[in-house]
Amino acid sequence: MRETLRFLLGDELIEIAPCDPTLTVLDWLRLERRLTGSKEGCAEGDCGACTVVVGRLDRCRLRYEAINACIRFLPTLDGCQILTVEHLKRPDGSLHPVQQAMVDCHGSQCGFCTPGIVMSLFALWLNENTPSVARIEDALAGNLCRCTGYEPIIAAAQRMYHLDEAEWFDRDAVADTLRALADMETLALTSPKGRFLAPATVNALADLVMAHPQATLVAGATDVGLWVTKGMRRLDPVISLGRIEALREIADRGDHIVFGAMATHAEVRPVLASLSPQLDELMRRFGGEQVRNAGTIGGNIANGSPIGDLPPALIALGASLVLRRGGEQRDIPLEDFFLDYRKQDRREGEFVEAVIVPKLPRDAEFHISKISKRFDEDISAVCGAFLLEIGRDGWITDARLAYGGLAGIPKRALETEAALIGRAWDDAAVDDAILALPRDFTPLSDMRASAGYRLAMAGNLLRRFLIETTRPGVETRVAGLLAEARHG
C-alpha cells in the first residue's frame, strides 16, 4: 500500500497525502496551485476551457493526451505528468509555436476558451504532423469558442507547424521519472472526505471490489465526474481502475477482439476502425477528443446510459462482456447486461473486465447511423447499428438491429429483425420492417428529439442502410468522415 499520491506538474514532482478522492484536477490547479490559466467553462467536460495535457506511460512509452481537468479526479493522475497552459512558454519567455500561431492568426477574442484551445492544439502538435483540416476539427470538437467562429483557430493549427518546432522539454527524462514513480502497490489515500483506492493489478482490484461492494468504480470519470461537479455527490470509497495496465490491453484473437475494460475510446478507435469505416466514424463522433482520451469502453458500458453511443454498435456486432467477481469470471452477451433504465446485470462485487467484439462475418452488411442535433460532440437522439447476413441467394439469413435512444436501454429490435429475416434485402422488406418498429419501441420525447422523430429515424436509418448497400452511386450523408470522402 502506498499512501501518497505522486505525479509531475510540469517537471515538478508533487506528492500529496491526504487527498480528497474527488478533488478535480481543475480545482487543484486553480485553487491550490494558483495556476489560473486553465478555466472552468462548464464543469462537465463539454466546453474544453479547462483542457490540460497529461503524459502517461503507455507500455513504457510516453503518451501525451488532452483531457478535461474539470471532471477528472486528481488522484487518478497518479504516476502521470500534468502540463497546463502555464508550462508552454519557453524558458526565455517566448511563446510556444502553438501560442504564437494563435496570436499571429487572431485566434483569440475574449480569450476565455483560449487556454483550452491552446492545450488541445498542443496535444495535436505533440502527436501529429500537419493534420488535415478535418482532423484539426476533430481535435477541437471538445473545445467551444463562442467568439471567433473557429476560422482563425483552424488557421493557427495549420500555421503552428510552420514555426520553430524545437521541443523545449526532455521527453526521455519525463519518461524516466514516470517509470521511477510506477509501482505495483495499491494506492490508498484517505482524507476526511473519503478514501481513494487505486490498485495496480486486476487481482488486487477484484479483491478490493469484493471488500468494498458499495464503492464507486471510476474509469475515465467522464460521467462519474459529473456526479460530483453537477450532482454534488460525495463518493466514498472511490476505486479507480486507471493504474491497471492489463485492463488496457487490446488483443486480436482471430475472429474476435478482446478489449480490456480500461481501453480508452482513443485507443479503441483504430482497432474498431479496422473492422469497419462505420465504426471509425462512430468513434470519431464520440464526445470530444478530451472525452475520448479519458473515457473507456468498459466505462461506457458499465455506466448504463440509455444512449451510450457504443453499445448499439457492439450489440449489433454480437459483443459480449467478461464480468469478474473475486476469482470468478462469467461471460454474458452485451445485450443481456442492460436490464432497465440505469440498471445492469452487475452483481455485488462484480466489475466489467473485458469486452469481446466479434469481427464482422464475411458477406455481412454493417451500418451505423447516429442522429444528433449537432453533428459532432453531441449525444445521439437516435443511434442505429445494423448487421445483416445475406446468403448467396440474396435472402437475409440473420439480422441484428440495435438502437440507442429509443428505450431506457440500448436494445435490439427483435420484431423488426424478424420482419427482415428470410426476405430479400429490398424496399418491400424495409417497408415491412418499419411497420414492425413500433412493436419494438415506444420512444419518449425529450430535449434531444420528439418521440415521433425518433421513431421516424429508426425507420429512415434502415432506408439509408438499404440505399447505401444497394445503390452505391446515391449520396446519402452530408457530414462527417463518410461524407468527407466525397469532398476529397
Add this chain to the structure above:
Amino acid sequence: MADARQRQDPPIQPGVTVGSLGASRIHDSAARHVAGEAVYIDDIAAPEGLLHAYLGLSRIAHGRLVSLDLAPVLAAPGVVAVLTAADIPGVNDISSTHRHDEPVFATQTILHHGQPLFAVVGETRQAARHAAALALAVYEEAPPVLDVAAARAAGGTLVTDPLKLERGDVAAALAASPRRLKGSMTIGGQDHFYLEGQIALAIPGEEEDMQVFSSTQHPSEVQHMVAQVLGVGSHAVTIEVRRMGGGFGGKETQSNLFACVAALAARKLKRPVKLRPDRDDDMIITGKRHDFVCDYEIGFDDAGHIHAVDAVYAARCGWNADLSGPVTDRALFHMDNCYFYPAVRARSEPLLTHTVSNTAFRGFGGPQGMVGAERFIEEVAFATGLDPLEVRRRNLYGGTPGEGPGRDLTPYHQTVTDNIAGEVIARLECSCDYRARQAAMREANAKSPIVKRGLALTPVKFGISFTATWYNQAGALVHVYTDGTVMLNHGGTEMGQGLYTKVAQVVAQSFGIGLDQIKITATTTGKVPNTSATAASSGSDLNGMAALDACETIKTRLVAFAAQHWQESPDSIVFRQGFVQVGAREIAFVDLVKAAYMGRVQLSATGFYATPKIHWDRKAGRGQPFYYFAYGAAAAEVAIDTLTGEYKVERVDILHDCGTSLNPAIDKGQIEGGFIQGMGWLTTEELVWDEKGVLKTHAPSTYKIPVASDRPRIVNVALLEDAPNREPTIHRSKAVGEPPLMLAISVLHALSDAVASVGGHRVCPRLDTPATPERVLAAVERVRTEAGL
C-alpha cells in the same frame, strides 16, 4: 475562390510601429490569452478573508413561497451566513428600467424556475454551493405560463408598453393589393453561452465604500444597482472590469444580480465575497435571446412587389421587463431589413411568461425582425414563382429606376440616406457566382434522391445607435506621463470584441506614437462615470470618438505650448507618426511632453462624445433613431439529408460593410464569429422548457452551440472596400459588433431552398427556427405532402 483548407493567413506582427489606425493590429491581450496570463475575475488573487456566496433557487416556475427554512443551510459545514430579502438595507430591486419588477430575492411571489430566493455564504465555494441545496422551501404552486401561445391564451399580460409603427393606410393597401397571404413564424431564442459565466467579487472598504469586480458590459448600471440595494450613494460604489470572457448582451443587465448579492454579503460580513454560479445555474437564472412568434399579412403583386405588410411580433419576455421594451422595439425597427413597404403596420407584444427574463443578445431583437422580413420575401417568392433573390432586389429601398421617389422611408419614418444594399448584393451575387451555382445545384438535385442542396443570398441592413437616445454618449480619460507613455481609459468594456485595441489605435494615431506606449486600463466607474452599456455595436463609435476628443484637448494644449516654446506658428505644428513637426524641427513626442510638463501644461484630459442627429419619439413612432446603417450580405450553400433532416453548410460567401475599417483583422473576426453565432441560433441551438417550466437545456451537453466542424467547408469573407461611412464617425468606420450575426439568415434560407427542392420549388417551406434536423425533416415531409409528391 480560396478553399478554407488551403487558407494560410499571412503572419501579422504585433504593433511596434506607429500609424496604426486602419491596420490589422492583434488584440491587445492576445499574448496573455494564449499564455493563460489574461486575468479574469475568477483569476484575481483572493483577497485576505475571501468568502464565497451561492444562490438558492426556486424549484417551481410560478406560485407563492409559503415558507423558507434556512436552518439546515446555516447548519451546513463551512457556512458563515445566509441572506434573504430581509437583509437588504436598501431596495430589493434591480430592475434596469426602474419598474420595480425585479427583486434580488423573491419574497412571496415566484415567477420563474430558478428565481433566487436567498444566498448562502461559506468559507469555500463548494461549501456554499452544497449548502444552498439544503433549504426547505414550501411552495403553493400555480400553473406557469410558459410561451407566447399560453401567454396569449391567458390574456396576454405585457411586461412593458408595446410599440406600434405605422406608415400609410395598411388596411386599404392590403385590400387593394392584387394578392395577399397570411402566415406565422416561430423564431427561437438563444442562450449567450459566454464561456466565462457570470461572476462578481465584492471588496468592502471603509464606511460604506464597496468595490466590485463584475463581469459586466455595463459597469455604471451595476454601480447604480449595488448602490440602490445597499442603500448608499453611487459615489460609494466602484465597479471595475478589465475584460469579460464573452458577453454578447448577456452581461448588459444580467450581471446586476451577481454583483449586488456579492456586495450585499460583503457589506453584511465585512469581508470580501465572490459569487460565481455553476454553468447550469447560470443558464437557469439568466435571461436569453427572446423567442418570437411573428404573425403577418402581406399584400403583393405578381411581379413580386410588396404593397403592404401588417405584422405582430409577440415575444416571450419572461418574468420581468428587463430590456424587453427596447428589444421588441428593435425587432420592429428591423422588420423591414433592406426592403421598402409602401404601407406598413408593425406591432409588438412583449408578453409576460414564467420563464427567465429574456434580455439583450447581439442584435437585440433586430435579428428576429429581420428573419421575419426574409420570411415575407420568401412567401412572396413562392407565391409568385420568382427567385427569392429577385424578389429581394425588387423590394429594396430606392427600388428600381423609374419608380419614383419616396421609396426610402422606413416604417419609423426615418429616411434611408446611405443605402448600399443593392450594390452589396450585386457584388456578392457576382463574386459568389450565384446564378451558375444555383443552376448547377438544381440540376444535381434532380439526380440526387436523398441529399439536396440549397443556396440563398440574403442582405443585412442594421441600424446603428441605441434607440434609447440618451445612451449615445461616452467619456474617456487620457493621461500622458512625462516619459511619453499614455494611460487610456474609457467607458467601454472589453468582452473580446477588440474595443480596447481599436480605441488604443485611435489614441496612437492621434499622438503619433506606438501602441506599445499606451496602457489600456480596466474599465472602472471611478475613472469615467455615467457610462453607457457596451452594447448596440456602439463601443468603438462612441468611445473612439471620446478618446479622440481627450487626445485633441491634450494636443491643443501641447500645440499652444510648443508654439510659444519654440516660437513657431501653431499652424506649423503637426503630430506626425513618430514625431511632432514643430516648424522645421522634428521633435520626439516624449521630448515635447517633458518640455510641456516643465512648462506646467496639464497632460491629462477627459473626452466626451454624443452622437449627433438622432432623435426618437416612441409614442408617435417617428424619428431618426439611427445615425447610420451598416450593410452586408451573405450567400450560403447547404446540403440536407431528406431522410434524416441532417445538414451541412458547405460554403458561405460574405461581403460586409465596416465603412473604413479601424482594424480589418478584428472586424473580420467579428464577421466570422457573428456569422457562426447566428448560424447556431438558427440551426442547432434549441432551448427546451418542460411543462413545469424547467429549462432542460441548461448545459453544453444539451444546448448545442456550433463546434469547429460546423463551420462551412468554404468560407470567403470580404470587407466592402472604398466605402467610408457617409457620417463623420471615427475614421469613417462602421459598427461591426452585431450586424454580421444576421448574415447567418442566409443559412436558414439555403436550408429552406434545399427543402423546397423536394416539392419542385412550388411550396414555401416556412422553416421555423431553430432549424434542427428534426424541423428540417418535418419541413421536407410537409413540402412533399403539399406538393402532392
